[in-house]
Amino acid sequence: MTALVPHSWLNSLGIPPWVWNPLSVSLHAAFEATIVVAVVGIALGYLLAKGRFPGRGAIETVFSLPMALPPTVVGYYLLTRMGGPGPIRNAEIHLFGHPLTFTFTGIVIAQIVESFPYCLRFSRTAIANVDPRFEQAARTMGLSGWRIAIFVTLPLARRGIVAGVAMAFGRALGDFGATLIVSGSVPTATTMPIALYNAVSYGPHRQAMVLALVQVSVALAILFGVSRLGKIRAW
Amino acid sequence: MTAALEVAVARQIGEFELDVAFTAESGILVLFGPSGAGKSLTLALIAGLIRPDTGTITIKGHVVTDCAERIHVSTQDRRIGMVFQDGLLLPHRSVLDNVVLAVRQSSGRRARREVARSWLEQVGADELAARRPSSLSGGERQRVALARGLAGDPALVLLDEPLSALDLTVRRELRELIRRVIVSSGVPAVLVTHDAEEAEELGDVVIAYNNGRVAGRRSVKRPVCPEPRRGAAESTESA
Numbered sequence: 001m002t003a004l005v006p007h008s009w010l011n012s013l014g015i016p017p018w019v020w021n022p023l024s025v026s027l028h029a030a031f032e033a034t035i036v037v038a039v040v041g042i043a044l045g046y047l048l049a050k051g052r053f054p055g056r057g058a059i060e061t062v063f064s065l066p067m068a069l070p071p072t073v074v075g076y077y078l079l080t081r082m083g084g085p086g087p088i089r090n091a092e093i094h095l096f097g098h099p100l101t102f103t104f105t106g107i108v109i110a111q112i113v114e115s116f117p118y119c120l121r122f123s124r125t126a127i128a129n130v131d132p133r134f135e136q137a138a139r140t141m142g143l144s145g146w147r148i149a150i151f152v153t154l155p156l157a158r159r160g161i162v163a164g165v166a167m168a169f170g171r172a173l174g175d176f177g178a179t180l181i182v183s184g185s186v187p188t189a190t191t192m193p194i195a196l197y198n199a200v201s202y203g204p205h206r207q208a209m210v211l212a213l214v215q216v217s218v219a220l221a222i223l224f225g226v227s228r229l230g231k232i233r234a235w
Numbered sequence: 236m237t238a239a240l241e242v243a244v245a246r247q248i249g250e251f252e253l254d255v256a257f258t259a260e261s262g263i264l265v266l267f268g269p270s271g272a273g274k275s276l277t278l279a280l281i282a283g284l285i286r287p288d289t290g291t292i293t294i295k296g297h298v299v300t301d302c303a304e305r306i307h308v309s310t311q312d313r314r315i316g317m318v319f320q321d322g323l324l325l326p327h328r329s330v331l332d333n334v335v336l337a338v339r340q341s342s343g344r345r346a347r348r349e350v351a352r353s354w355l356e357q358v359g360a361d362e363l364a365a366r367r368p369s370s371l372s373g374g375e376r377q378r379v380a381l382a383r384g385l386a387g388d389p390a391l392v393l394l395d396e397p398l399s400a401l402d403l404t405v406r407r408e409l410r411e412l413i414r415r416v417i418v419s420s421g422v423p424a425v426l427v428t429h430d431a432e433e434a435e436e437l438g439d440v441v442i443a444y445n446n447g448r449v450a451g452r453r454s455v456k457r458p459v460c461p462e463p464r465r466g467a468a469e470s471t472e473s474a
Contacts, residue, residue: 133323136284139310140317141337142387151336155327 018207019214022195027218029104029191030172033111037119037168042161045123046149060124067117075181078110082182102184107191110182111172119168126160127153166226170219192218237296239423240264240391244280244290244300253277253447256290259440263417263424267434268444274427277444278393281425282317283310295390314339316384316392316422320399322376324368330379331355331364337386354382357416374405381413385420392417394426398433410436 044063048056066074081088083101092100100106130153138148154161176193183189190198192215199208243256253273257264266274279285281292283299286307292300294315299308316337324333334351335344355361358378368376377397384392397413398406414437417424428434434441435455443451 133319134325136310137317137319137323138325138336139284140282140315140393141383142311142314142339143336144311151328152325156325158327 018195019210022190022192022211023214023218025104025107025188025190026173026192029107029111030115030169032108033115033172034119034165034169036108036112037116037172038165041116041119041164041168042123042154045120045161045164046127046153048120048124049127050153060120063120064117066114067121071114071175071177071179072181074113075110075178078106078113078178078182082106082109101182102186102189104189106182107179107189110178111175114175114178115168115171118171119164122164122167123157123161126157126164129160130156163226166222170222173218173222174215238293239295240281240425241291241293242277242281244277244287244292246276246280246285246287248276251447253280255444255447255449257442257449257452259423259425261421261423262439263414263426263437265434265438265441266425266427266444267429267431267438267441268450269429272444273447274429274444275395278317278395278425278427281391282315282393283308283313297390314387314390316387316389318377318380318384318392318394318397320396322368322380324371324376324379324383326368328368329364330360330366330368330371333368333379334383334386337383339387351382351386354386355379357419358382358412372405373401374409377401377409378412381416385416385422389422392422392424394424396427396429399428399430406433413437 044059048060079101082092083089083099089099092098096105100109134152134156135148138152143151174193175191176197179191180194180197183191183194192211196208196211196215199205199211238258239261240259242258245252245254247253251271251273253276255273255277266277268274276285280287280300281294287300287302289302290300291298291302294313297308298304298306299313300306324330325336328336331348331351334354335347338347338350340350352361352364355364358381360375360378360382363371363375363379368379371379380397381394384394394413398409401409410433413426426437428437438455439457440452440454442449
């Protein structure tokens, strides 16, 4: 994974490759992870909020586990499951031709696992808090279950859902432990937090300072974006 | 002639027991009684939002609930329209889009919008089409809710205390509108109220509820001329 725009452009803007490359990897991986997390997380959140079936609590607990675990533990299990001998590694080789550890796809998977609970929990809570009378009104209007979800429930829960997706994106972007263990800090799969860690460990210190500042700026931009999105009136 | 609505249901909720039976023909049937008498519960049972413990409900000859036969047609498939006490307009959609969403009979977005616009015109709310529900007054909201309730070409329209949250002036104005629009639409209606004056003005038949039971039933005689006249109620039956 390399820069998303030509290096000559970045050089003309004065952005050095040691900033742009890890930022590009981070943004790209977090973006891909967030798409998966949003689609699956909102769908599962809807199911957990609206469904009446045994084991709902257990499902939510299992999927929320990465929130409570140190990221290094998550990374360890991903590394041993994805990289160690067994059916998961065999499936990776069958589908991709090689194991996914120490690759960009491995980073995306680590970020999906780490960020999924945020999207799931925010979405489930937001959907569960929608006033059920609006859904009843929609039923009297003849709307089917999926149309009620699309036209009534999800739009009414949008603020919580948007916040959850943004939190997941932020979590994916900022993940260090799981990503480091799964990616091994190979040059083509070095994210911003790993680049910062390398700069702190091996210098120069100025690089660490700039990388930290860029991450603070990105985090501020995300939070500002969330606050703006939270004010949207409708989809 | 097939009755517009036949209800014979019982439902226990905690200490409260509802056990009612009545029929409705064309026009407006009013369920009248004090709060907690079971009127709104009856509407919820007719709408299919709640299931009765026992009994049957038939809308225009179609059995939609039959506990003995384990028949429970879903709310979506009952072809009803419903107007709620506080309108329950979807806050994230414009007035027009609220009504469009309820239109079932027309295929095509443009055709559905035309149907919705015509209903908004009939309730005098066509100028509100682009506005959000949050910017409407209580009376405007209920006009739109009435348009939405009728826009789906329902076999029966249910009105759950549609005027109780409004001030007296608006309430009187909307009574006339509700009666005129529903009568001209030809859709039979069941309206719940605890206001005696409202029951007299709106109903063709008034059923009195008390503590989960039908306490009386009477027809309201109305003049043939279009000008509505108040206080023309006459008791014809009692339970």
